Amino acid sequence: MSHPTGDVQAFEAHAPEAELDDLRARLAAARLPEAETVLGAPPGPGRWDQGVPLADLTDLVTYWRTAYDWRAFESRLDAIGQFRTTIDGLGIHFLHRRSTRPDATPLLMTHGWPGSVAEFTDVVDELAEPSDPSAPAFHLVIPSLPGFGHSDKPATTGWGTEKIAAAWVELMQRLDYPTFLAHGGDWGGNITTVLAGRFPQHVRGIHTTFAEGLPNASTAGLTPTEAQWASDTHHFWHHRAAYAKQQATRPQTIGYSLVDSPVGLLAWILDKFADWSDTKDSPFERIPRDRILDDVTLYWLTRSGASAARIYYESHNSLAPDLRVDVPTAITIYPRDIEKYPRPWSAQRYRNIVRWNSPDVGGHFPSLEVPATFVEDLREGITAVLNA
Template sequence: ALLLHSAIALGQTQPPAKPDLATIRPFKMHVPDGVLIDLRRRLAEANWPDQLPGTTWEYGADIKKVQELADYWENRYDWRLHEAQINRFDQFTTEIDGQQIYFIHQRSPRPGAIPLLLIHGWPGSVLEFLALIEPLTDPKDSHSPAFDVIVPSLPGFGFSGLTTTRGWGPQRMAKALVVLMDCLGYSKYGIQGGDWGSLIARDMAYQAPAHVIGLHLNLITVDPPNSEAVAEMSDAERKRFSWFDRGESSFFSLQAAEPQTLAYALTDSPVGWLAWMIDKFQLLTDNNGDFLTAVDRDTFLTEATLYWVTGTVGSAMRIYRENRLTGEETAPRPRLETPVAYADFPREVAVPPFRWITRRYNVVQKTEMPKGGHFAALEQPDLLLADIRKFFAKVDRKQIEIAP
């Protein structure tokens, strides 16, 4: 009975139907002019709140920073420039489990390339991996491994469009991506993920252990194994792990409780959406007091614009609620035996002690990064790239044991 319950809890049920190859359609981004004109109009007509004199970030997003970026977004930011840069890559859409899935699929010119799935989180998108695609697919160093890179937009995010049914939590998303990789003809592949991407990668390894050769994760979440383990934590460990207890995770609680209520405001006001994103990047990046020292301004605004022009501000937040409603994170799980590389960035949030992680994951490579925060692919792409190469070179050369 316990084994049956665990199998159900881990999502090992009938997979979604595999799409026919004919249903994979080439795609190019082109946002209608009217959508961009409407965005600029809404920015110009924003109704601004007050802010207490002498305050900056103490009550939330600093009005000075929000106004600065809103002005740039309205008057100087050029979506078409970034749209053209994205369109250099091979993009496609298909339908899996009744949901459109948009993805970048960039093949390496080198034979024998390792298939690598890159999975984003919230408020991220496929855009955070753009700087990695070319060096992964076509490395200058002949000794570096080459990859076929697949970067999907999660259901409910970006050009994957709105989710229209309940239940699109991490496990259902994982099932859909397992089907996608099968449809693309990859029987063995690696996965990289942070934020929700790390949970979806983990679930894919549980659901398809014969296909996933390794996970490279820059976020790993585990619960305390017991009350004694909590009591044994050092002060430094407690500080890194206690993010949810410090009042900095209010957005997580709100989006897990009532994303629909929040969506009315953020879907109607680009300034509201901008402020919501600014607050998260200020909180979660490794910065010197201004998140734009960690993330490029145009890159950040391209992320914000992608959510806005696709109308997925509200649907993307639902992943938090779906995860809570399905009870996926409280389900019993065996130890994951798929080889895992853990890239530990110093400004990551809710980091558990490493000894807890190794109880639940088969960590064969751990790298303590010198700098970087929650958005590793945006903040420190070179560090992340080197670590991905190091790990999957070992997997490809069979230097570590691959799960059967």
């Protein structure tokens, strides 16, 4: 990894008021389709079968236009600490919160799609400064993936998970963290796996909610629960993953809608929060609507709908079959996540699993859905990793 500059600059994001006025005007002028043809009163089964219901979207668009407070989210990011640095010619944005605890351990946390650094803002304080003095504390580094948020948009191909992982190692070195722990889910879990497999001299251990097994793993010998997980994952990729195929093959095409229409962007992302969360009807059963709008508005104001989608083009099905992870690994499988790999499958890749956990609640966005459970589970997983 080249080292063109070691400069790390403090960063503040303050969207011009004109940008927010433009957003509100576009929301007010939105052209909406007719209602879905699977009508039903909430929480009727199948209400979301054709995607985001018109009534739900209309309510959220009105709230976004008239009541949502973007400035509060900007203030939260500034309070955590925002920075940028340039790695391999690309500007990388990241949050950096140092703990006051002398025994704190560096922890790199990587988000996925359709997430962002917004996924972790509600758990930063408790992870850095635990209310329980006996709980582990962390120096937190939370980067925005290339093409996401306030990171630069790559102008050429090549910024896949392998290059991102190498960039994260460089980032941690610049922050004087020669060795560190890593956590991630979704694309962040994939990148965390690459970090551990390619850079074990820097990565002390990992915690992940995404532990992809090897291709063509056998279902022989699986428990009934594990067999159901395998069946659910297969069903997801064959019946609910059209978004991934679109973004992996034609990200530019969908990108025009995502960058030009805030309602289109909201629907594209809200659909995933609804389908992938541990809820019966609406994602707002667990995730506050302001948190979803923090994420969506960040995509909107940074015009990153197309550039973020390209991570699928760069990295879809790219986790190397021969990649093995030997560092201590804690794996958590939330019950309503979209990909759940049986432990025998994961163990073929992660060969030093020191903790395996499956909580009772939670889906693909645990830090937003069940933040207290997420924090406790992450602490216990990291403790097992450190003890190993």
